[in-house]
Amino acid sequence: MLAVRNISKFFGGNPVLQDITFNIDKGEVVGLIGPNGSGKTTLFNVITGFYRSKTGHTKFNDRDITQMTPEAICKLGVCRTFQITKPFSNIPVLKNVTIGALIREKSLRKAEKRAEEVLEFVGMQGKKDVLGKNLTIADRKRLEIARGLATSPKLFLLDEVMAGLTPIELQGMMDLLRNLADKGMTLFVIEHIMTAIMNLSHRIIVLDHGEIIAQGEPEEISCDPNCIKAYLGEDYLNAQDQ
Amino acid sequence: MKPLTEQLKTRQAAILCIVLLILVLSPLFVKNDFYLDGFILIFLWGAFSGAWNIISGYAGMVSLCHNAFFAIGAYTSTLLFLRLGITPWLGMFAGGILASAVGVILGLVCFRLRSHYFVLATLAFGQVSHIVSLNWRSLTEGAEGIALPIEPNLYNMTFAGKLPYVYIALFLFVAVMAVSYVIEHSRLGYYLTAFRENEDAARALGVKTGRVRLVAMAISCFLAAITGSLYAQYVVYIDPSSVARLQLSVQVALFTIVGGLGTVLGPAIGAMIFIPITIFLRANLGTAVPGLHMIIYGLILILVLLYMPKGIYGTLREKIGRIRATSKPEN
Numbered sequence: 280m281l282a283v284r285n286i287s288k289f290f291g292g293n294p295v296l297q298d299i300t301f302n303i304d305k306g307e308v309v310g311l312i313g314p315n316g317s318g319k320t321t322l323f324n325v326i327t328g329f330y331r332s333k334t335g336h337t338k339f340n341d342r343d344i345t346q347m348t349p350e351a352i353c354k355l356g357v358c359r360t361f362q363i364t365k366p367f368s369n370i371p372v373l374k375n376v377t378i379g380a381l382i383r384e385k386s387l388r389k390a391e392k393r394a395e396e397v398l399e400f401v402g403m404q405g406k407k408d409v410l411g412k413n414l415t416i417a418d419r420k421r422l423e424i425a426r427g428l429a430t431s432p433k434l435f436l437l438d439e440v441m442a443g444l445t446p447i448e449l450q451g452m453m454d455l456l457r458n459l460a461d462k463g464m465t466l467f468v469i470e471h472i473m474t475a476i477m478n479l480s481h482r483i484i485v486l487d488h489g490e491i492i493a494q495g496e497p498e499e500i501s502c503d504p505n506c507i508k509a510y511l512g513e514d515y516l517n518a519q520d521q
Numbered sequence: 522m523k524p525l526t527e528q529l530k531t532r533q534a535a536i537l538c539i540v541l542l543i544l545v546l547s548p549l550f551v552k553n554d555f556y557l558d559g560f561i562l563i564f565l566w567g568a569f570s571g572a573w574n575i576i577s578g579y580a581g582m583v584s585l586c587h588n589a590f591f592a593i594g595a596y597t598s599t600l601l602f603l604r605l606g607i608t609p610w611l612g613m614f615a616g617g618i619l620a621s622a623v624g625v626i627l628g629l630v631c632f633r634l635r636s637h638y639f640v641l642a643t644l645a646f647g648q649v650s651h652i653v654s655l656n657w658r659s660l661t662e663g664a665e666g667i668a669l670p671i672e673p674n675l676y677n678m679t680f681a682g683k684l685p686y687v688y689i690a691l692f693l694f695v696a697v698m699a700v701s702y703v704i705e706h707s708r709l710g711y712y713l714t715a716f717r718e719n720e721d722a723a724r725a726l727g728v729k730t731g732r733v734r735l736v737a738m739a740i741s742c743f744l745a746a747i748t749g750s751l752y753a754q755y756v757v758y759i760d761p762s763s764v765a766r767l768q769l770s771v772q773v774a775l776f777t778i779v780g781g782l783g784t785v786l787g788p789a790i791g792a793m794i795f796i797p798i799t800i801f802l803r804a805n806l807g808t809a810v811p812g813l814h815m816i817i818y819g820l821i822l823i824l825v826l827l828y829m830p831k832g833i834y835g836t837l838r839e840k841i842g843r844i845r846a847t848s849k850p851e852n
Contacts, residue, residue, distance in 0.1 A: 327725065353727035361725070367718035380716045382727035411718070430726055480618055 280305045281357075281434055282463055284467050285335030286325055288318075289496075295321050296332070296489045301436065308456075308466045310476040310497075313486035314509055319469045320362055322486070327359045328352045339434065354382060356433035360423035360440060362469070369478045371399065373407035375422060379429030394429055401455060417448040424455065434465045441472050449475065477501065485509065489508030541695070548687045555804070557683040564690035565752055568756045569769075570776040570788030571697035572744035576737045577774065578783035579701075579710060581717030582632070583640050585770045586647035590620040590742040592654055592765035594749025599667055599759060600660070602677070609678040613750030617743040624742030628735045647767050654761040666760025669753070678754045686755050693751060694789070696743050701785045704740070711735055717783070775818060779825045781832030788836050794821070 281303040288296040296318045303309050311319050326337055336345040344352050367375045372378060376394035377387070384390035398404045401421050404412070414422060420440045427435060438487040441452050451454040453475055460466055460479070470476040476483065477497040485493040486502060487509040493500055500506055548560055569591065577583045597616030601607040607615075631642045654661050661667070673681040680686060704710040712733040715723035723730055753759045773788075776795055781787025795818065802814045829836035 329721070329724075349721075349724040350727045350729050353725060358727075359725055361722065365719045365722035367715055367722065368803070369718060370714055374711065374714075378711050378723070378724045378728065381711060387706070387708060424727060426722070 280307075280340060281326070281467070282338040283326065283335070284337070286322070286332045286337065287334045287376055288321055288325055288330055288332055294489050296325065298335075299489075299491060300335075301491065301494065303375055303446060303465060303467055305465055306463050307482060308460045308468065308480050310483040311467060311469045311478035311486065312471070312473075312483060314384050317486040317509075318489040320438055321489075323359055323438055323467075323469065326352075326365055327357060327436065353430055353432075356431070358427040358430045358432035358434075359436035360420075360427050362438040362442070364416075364419040364423050366419055367420050368412035369410060371408050371410055371424075372403060372414070372422060375411055376425045376427050376429045379426040382430050390429075394425075396427045397425050400428070400458075401507070402451070416443050417445070417452075420444070420452065421455075428459075432464070434467065435459070435468075437466060437468045439471065441475055453479065461483075480517060530785070544691060544695075545688075546683060548691075554683055557687055559797060559800050560687050561683065561690045561755060562800070563792050564687070564694035565748055566776060566796055567789040567792035568690070568694045568697040569745060569748040570773040570780070570792055571694075571701055571785075572741050572748060573770075573773040574741075574777045574783065574788045575701060575704060575744070576734070577740040578777060578787070579704065579713040579717065580734050580737050581783075582734060582738075583636075583774065584643045584741075585665075585767065585774065586627070586643040586764055587651065587741075587745050587773060588767055588769040589650035590624060590645050590745040591749035591752070591769055592650060592761070592799070593620040593623060593762040594746025595753040595759045596654070596661060596667075596749075597746070599669060599753050602669070603667065606655035608676050609750060609754050610676075613747050616746040616750050619740040620742040620746035620749075624738045625735050628738045632731060633638055644767070647770050651765045651767060652760055654765040658807055661761065664760060664762070666758055666763075669757040671757055679757060686751075689751060690755070693747060698785055698789060700740065700744065701788075704737070705785060709733060709736060714783070775822060777832075779822060779832055781835030781838070784832070784834050784838065787832050787834040793831075794833075 283302070284300050286296055286299040287294065299322060311322070313319055321330065325332050328344065328347050330352070332345065336343055338344065339352070339355055339357055342355065344355065344357070367378065373394055376397055377390045380390035380393040380397070381387070384393055395404065396409070398407055401424055403421055403425060405417065406418060410420065424437070424440060435455070440456075441449055444452060449472070456466065456468070456479055468476065468479065480497055482495065482496065483497055483500045483504050484491055485503070492505045492509060493503045495503070525696065548557060553559070569587070571669055573584065573587050594613060594616035597619055598609045598612030601612040601615060602609050627643075627646060631639055634642055655663055669679065670677070670678060673679050704713070705763070712728045712730075715726065715728050716730045716734065720730055748766060752764065756763070776791030777788045778791070780789065780791030798817060799814050802817070807814060825833060831839060
């Protein structure tokens with residue numbers, strides 16, 4: 280479904296992503312983990328067209344999307360959420376989501392109806408009149424998801440939608456994401472909460488300093504020496520060996 | 522739930538009809554030319570502010586060069602009439618289209634700039650257009666200005682009494698508000714709002730932020746130019762300092778900000794507040810205290826921004842919405 284080949288990105292000469300290559304198949308839930316600053320969000324930005332890679336290319340369903348704008352990529356069915364949530368602050372939740380739905384619906388009324396359905400699905404139907412800026416963190420994250428879902432994505436990129444949630448909110452978010460996966464939506468998920476990502480993902484990709492250092496099923500990843508080194512340092516490995 | 526919104530809609534429609542009726546009928550009872558002049562100025566400035574609001578209020582791209590589009594409208598219809606004999610009824614549309622074209626070109630160049638940088642670019646363009654209108658003497662007669670012949674008839678779009686002007690201006694005023702209403706309740710309005718609130722989020726949701734702003738700019742410039750044409754027909758004399766000076770842009774911005782940015786009625790309310798104050802001061806104080814109206818303008822602006830930061834209409838609407846939300850039974 281998504282084929283990323285040899286993507287690189289530099290910020291002022293500093294490599295942020297180097298020669299990234301991987302695939303995502305239809306219906307998969309793929310986790311993307313890595314220490315802070317390892318390039319996870321940058322990778323999302325490159326895939327969704329916010330940044331341009333100087334090398335390589337990205338294909339979605341065999342269409343080259345490397346040079347496309349974010350809006351064109353969204354139209355094709357690749358949508359993303361933002362780690363730092365970006366609600367439309369001064370308009371109600373329903374209108375927030377309706378804007379997302381407008382890309383697929385011809386009329387405003389149909390888009391609004393679709394938005395209501397999505398809000399019900401994510402459990403925010405009671406908050407449709409609340410302004411974006413008055414939402415709690417948990418609701419902002421939900422709104423990010425609702426807005427994205429309203430665009431009917433085929434591949435949904437989620438950037439730390441579980442960060443900053445209380446345990447109960449976290450459980451709700453997990454259920455929501457699992458629900459999406461069960462419906463057959465392909466998910467690509469950045470997450471720092473290991474229990475969540477290990478539970479959810481079919482496959483995990485590990486980034487460190489802009490390079491993929493490991494890739495595989497959650498069980499493999501959790502005992503991969505490269506990963507342990509990236510997260511806990513070399514000393515930890517040495518200590519374990521002794 | 523539904524009957525309530527339906528009820529509100531019929532009530533809103535009823536209020537709208539009554540207000541329209543008052544607006545249409547009241548000039549008939551005003552016999553004094555001085556007050557009729559007030560009506561015309563309110564309608565023209567309300568329309569101009571409404572035009573400005575489409576790009577600056579809904580899309581948040583604050584323009585300080587709408588004086589250029591106003592001038593394009595005024596000069597185009599006037600020159601087409603004087604030099605080619607084309608009726609201003611058509612000439613004003615030519616001016617509108619020309620202004621739209623200029624606005625779109627300006628947008629293509631400047632829309633990549635954000636917030637205050639965009640404002641600075643438009644400020645420069647507005648100032649340059651004033652200077653051009655002063656110095657392009659072969660076209661605009663420079664500072665001497667152009668006078669339209671006073672031969673009242675329909676083809677010339679000049680009239681002996683003020684009443685026809687009142688109704689033409691009223692029609693434009695209502696038309697601009699209708700356009701704003703339609704935009705606000707359409708895909709375009711939703712997309713402009715999305716852009717204004719957060720560009721990245723809008724793009725991630727598939728909003729073509731560049732294109733929707735160009736469309737809004739074209740509409741905004743078109744309407745501003747039409748207002749300029751009507752103004753020229755009304756005062757039958759135009760010169761750079763009356764139709765191209767930068768203060769025109771600042772003035773419509775002021776009216777709209779005080780009335781309520783990004784709302785249908787805000788610009789109209791702003792004009793209804795400021796124009797009478799200006800007329801009153803001019804009539805009663807004359808030039809006794811020069812610049813006094815600017816001080817009062819400033820005072821109103823400060824007070825509104827302090828106590829009603831979303832403008833008079835914007836703040837009231839929010840408060841009413843809040844009261845309605847709390848009184849609504851939970852479903």
